[in-house]
Amino acid sequence: MKPLLVLLAAATLLPGCKGDEPAPEPVRPVLSTLVEPQMQSQLGRFAGTIQARFESTLGFRVSGRIARRWVDVGAQVKPGDTLATLDPTDQQNQLRAAEGDLARVQAQWINAQANARRQQQLYDRGVGAQAQLDVAQTDLKTTGASLEQARSAVSQARDQLGYTTLKADHGAVVTAWRAEAGQTVSAGQEVVTLARPDVKEAVIDLPIPVAEQLTPSLVFTVASQLEPAISTTATLRELEPQADATTRTRRARLSLASTPQAFHLGTAISVTLSSAIAPRTELPATALLERDGKTQVWVVDPQHKTVSTREVTLVERSERRVVLGAGVQPGERVVTAGVNSLKPGQQVKFDEDAR
Known part of the structure; x- marks a missing residue:
């Protein structure tokens, strides 16, 4: 009877010993993201x-009333193309007046030349006075100076007439008009803006x-x-x-x-x-594990599907995001949710495509 009782007691103890073994940790599903370092600061x-x-704002070099605008905004122009014209009446009158003055001075110049030659011939024959010759030569020089002045006045009047036409000095696009046809503008006033495209x-x-x-x-x-x-x-x-x-x-x-x-x-x-x-890494704030005065994250071992803690350096922090300066490497996977319920070496399950 004693051996039988011993066997029964042993049989009853065996199941109790098996139940005392710790149950394996369950595989926990987690959210995770891959470490992608930032090289630029936004x-x-x-x-x-x-x-x-290159832009240029052109204007007329003389005052007057704009008679016509030849191009509109957006038009492409070539060097020498006409952009706008002024009413040339005043400039034409000034040119005619200058040409009349030039004709008068030219007649005086011809007369002064003839008088100077005549006085020189009389003086050479000994019948003319030196004083009269000097007066004739002085009159010739004065008339010559007046002739040059009259010619310059005609040239200036022609330029003034030419300035009533505003032309493009380079290939460009008309971007803005600052004056309209019929408007009176002063010399140098901004009229049109050209831009080189x-x-x-x-x-x-x-x-x-x-x-x-x-x-x-x-x-x-x-x-x-x-x-x-x-x-x-x-x-x-x-x-x-x-x-x-x-x-x-x-x-x-x-x-x-x-x-x-x-x-x-x-x-x-x-x-x-x-x-x-x-290089720095930006992660959701939920990835941060702060315990025992340490700042850590859970890093996933992709081969064994287990997690381990890694101490990191915190650079910036906001309500939703954290920026890490060191501690994780590009391509590593970091747990982003449920960090307080994990244990070192615990197996996890995650979505391979999680970011």
């Missing part, structure tokens, strides 16, 4: 336009704090607002030293690395500013 996105690098640039207005951060290493990405896929890069060419008194912005002009065909003059663009920085 300073903002600003609206701007495509403009010609062969060299274009991006123009944006930046807030003063952003403008003060501009450096030669900045990278500008210029994209069309209507077609964002059409884009190019640009570099800073000029930054106006003085801010606009109304908008408190400073105008920046950017030289384009290339000029897409869709970048016509006046095209609305979106300009993104970024600068080169030390």
Whole structure:
């Protein structure tokens, strides 16, 4: 009987020993993302336009009433093309008056020449007085000077008449008219603006704090607002030293690395500013594990599907995002949700395509 009781007791103890073994940790599904380091720091996105690098505003060199505008805004003109004309009546009258003065002085010049020759001949024969010869020669010189002056007056009057026609001095596109037909303009007043379409640039207005951060290493990405896929890069060419008194912005002009065909003059663009920085990683704030005075994240072992903690360096922090300076490597997978319920070495299940 005793051996039988011992066997029964042993049989009852065996199941109890098996139940004392710890149950394996369950495979926990997690959300995760791949580490993709940032090499650029975004300073903002600003609206701007495509403009010609070279623009000129032309005006008449004489005063008068605009008789006709020969081209409209948007027209392409060649060197020498007529843009506008003034009523030339006043200039034509001045030219006729100058030509009349020239004819009168020319007649005086011919008479002075004949008188000087006659007095010289009389003096050479000994029947003429030296005083009369001197008067004749002086009169000839005076009339010669008056002749040159009259010729200059005629040339100037012709120029003034020519100035009543405003012509393009280079190939360009008419971008603006500042005076209308029938309007009286003064000499030098702005009448029309021409832009050379062969060299274009991006123009944006930046807030003063952003403008003060501009450096030669900045990278500008210029994209069309209507077609964002059409884009190019640009570099800073000029930054106006003085801010606009109304908008408190400073105008920046950017030289384009290339000029897409869709970048016509006046095209609305979106300009993104970024600068080169030390590699850093941006993650959701939920990926951060702060425990025992340490800042950590859970890194997934892709081969064994397990997790382990990794201490990281925190650079920036907001309500939704954190920026890490060191601690994780590109291509590693980091848990982004449920970090407080994981244990080192625990197996996890995650979506391979999670970002």
